[in-house]
Amino acid sequence: MKSMMRISFMAVFIVMASLVSGGLVSAESPRSGQGMTIWFDTGGAPGEPFSTIVQKGAEAAMNDLGCDVKFMYSDWNPETMLVNFKKAMAANPDGIVVFGTPGDPAFGPLVDQAFAKGIVVTSIDTALPKTLLQHKADGFGFIGTDYTTQGTALAEEALKRSGLKKGDRVFVWGLKRLPERGKRALAIIDVLEKAGMVVDYQEITPEVDKDSSLGTAIISGYLSSKPDCKMMIIDHGALTSQMENFLKASNAEPEKIYAAGFSLSPATASAIQNGYVDLVSEMQPYMLGYFSVVQVIMSKRYGFSGFEIDTGGGMVDKSNIGMVAPLAKQGIR
Amino acid sequence: MHKLSSFGKYTSQFAISLLLILMLIAFTLASPATFLGWSIYEAFLSTIPFFAIPALAMTLAIVCKEMDMCFPSTIALGGFVFAWLWTHTGSLGLSIVVGLLAGTAVGWLNGFIVVRVGVPSIIATIGTQFFWRGVVMLLCAGLALDLTGIRETALHHVFAGRLFGVVPAQALWAFGTAILMWLMFNRHVFGDAVRFTGDNSETALKMGIDVDRTRIAVFSLMGFLCALSGIMVCIEMGSWWPTQGEGYLLLVFASVFIGGTSAFGGQGSIYGTCIGATIIGIVEAGIISAGLSGFWTRTFYGVIIVTSVSFYNILAKRQK
DSSP states (O other): OHHHHHHHHHHHHHHHHHHHHHHHHHHSOOOTTTTOEEEEEOSSOTTOHHHHHHHHHHHHHHHHHTOEEEEEOOTTOHHHHHHHHHHHHHTOOSEEEEEOTTOHHHHHHHHHHHHHTTOEEEEEESOOHHHHHHHGGGTOOEEEOOHHHHHHHHHHHHHHHHTOOTTOEEEEEEOTTSTTTHHHHHHHHHHHHHTTOEEEEEEOOHHHHHOGGGGHHHHHHHHHHOTTEEEEEEOOHHHHHTHHHHHHHTTOOTTTSEEEEEOOOHHHHHHHHTTSOOEEEEOOHHHHHHHHHHHHHHHHHHOOOOOEEEOOOEEEOTTTHHHHHHHHHTTOO | OOOOOHHHHHHHHHHHHHHHHHHHHHHHHHOHHHHTSSHHHHHHHHHHHHHHHHHHHHHHHHHTTOOOTTHHHHHHHHHHHHHHHHHHHOOHHHHHHHHHHHHHHHHHHHHHIIIIIOOOHHHHHHHHHHHHHHHHHHHHTTOOEEOGGGGGSHHHHHHHOEETTTEEHHHHHHHHHHHHHHHHHHHSHHHHHHHHHHHOHHHHHHTTOOHHHHHHHHHHHHHHHHHHHHHHHHHHHTEEOTTTTGGGHHHHHHHHHHTTOOTTSSOOOHHHHHHHHHHHHHHHHHHHHTTOOTTHHHHHHHHHHHHHHHHHHHHHHHHO
């Protein structure tokens, strides 16, 4: 009798569970991006830290909103970005996300064609001001930050926190040769020079740009020839992450030189914790990916206009690295 | 490009050594604070081995009239296998052995495609470079691996520690590798097989040299040494990153050709490659220490490569 009752209870429970779950499923509203396809240019090459975090953000939005995102890679080459855009347009998707690196004159006419075909376009990382003005009402937005603003903010913050005085020597290692990206190094130099610092600028060579392990001798050579250097600003994520190794190889004690840079990685987190990097400015690339997908879907489905979202301003130092470091390992920060 | 006689070979080695000495004197005069202290040499000894080791193997490949464009990806793959295994098992011994085996396997496969399938080495290895980089990207999902904990291990001292607190261990490994490679190239039957195969493979075959096996062995050795370099980079830097090895492409070829190895095969110099790698490795730091802009670096690379290769060619022509 008892076993019969148990079986009956179980049967009732199973039926109720299926009814509830069925009810829940049927009550679930379709997700905003359901049935939509977005072609997404990640800017860099597959596996590059920055592009990977952008892609992860876009993937998170894809999972949250239920759309389909197809990723393209341009290796930071403006021509490839334009070719990718044309390929994407030929596939007639609902939306396209681009890096604005090629600029308004190159992208403007293509974006006009895309909107004429009913494809929503939005740009990330590098702004396209004229295109934004023209198509903002159609849903063309910009997610990112201005390189000049980001460079200025980091240099000003580093000056404030380090307490350097007029005439102090600062080393800046950057990529002036890149048209848009170079604005960040120029802004850093501008702030430092206006504050009366002696600035030693060095351009990052293509070899060091690709393989940060080659940077050791450069920092060692510089520091031994300029032992009075008080601050180093590294306009490069991978090189910032290796500052601990560079400074150790140069026999520089932790906290002796105020070091600031860009972008987070597990190695940068370790360098902050060990006192070899003091301040990191983060563009929060994950949000470039996430917000841009949201922007396209919202504009396509509900006709929202383009938004301008500033993702810069994230500053990481010893006080908040404990919370951020595990996220850097997961490729979110 | 003409080939050098024995006399020409020694003249070229003397010339390249002289060039290095002159550069060091010039840099010392321009920046005595840097070049009269030890720390810059410690920095050189900690970074030059990373591309000097693949350059030693590349010397043999080029002497054998082959080209391995896959090596940056082999460095990344060897480093990745090592880093992944270490983070998942904590066993340094296992990680190093499997990392080295992975690199050797990639090299062997390159050799197999070139020798058995018959695809020209430059084309085959461009293809495998893309393939292995892609595989690594897929496996790591584009994320760097954090190896900061490796600095506390005993093997860190073996591979990237500082002997007496000043001499980087990787320099000793590179030095040991260079001696072994020199012995293999100049005092072992394998070196003769490589030279004859590169000079004229049909004649080498008639002389009883197993040309196919020699070529596959050269590729396998390349894979092994690239993996060793990748592993040492990981241990020194406390991290592995997906683009590892990509910056070495120009530096490795420049080291080999500045060192006097003939682009047409059959002739090369292990000593020359070591000096070539040192020259290439000190240029940028020397320029920056002298207070010049880093924009000069590539100009210097170009001048040194063109001058040295032209010098070897003129020397060989005169000896004809």
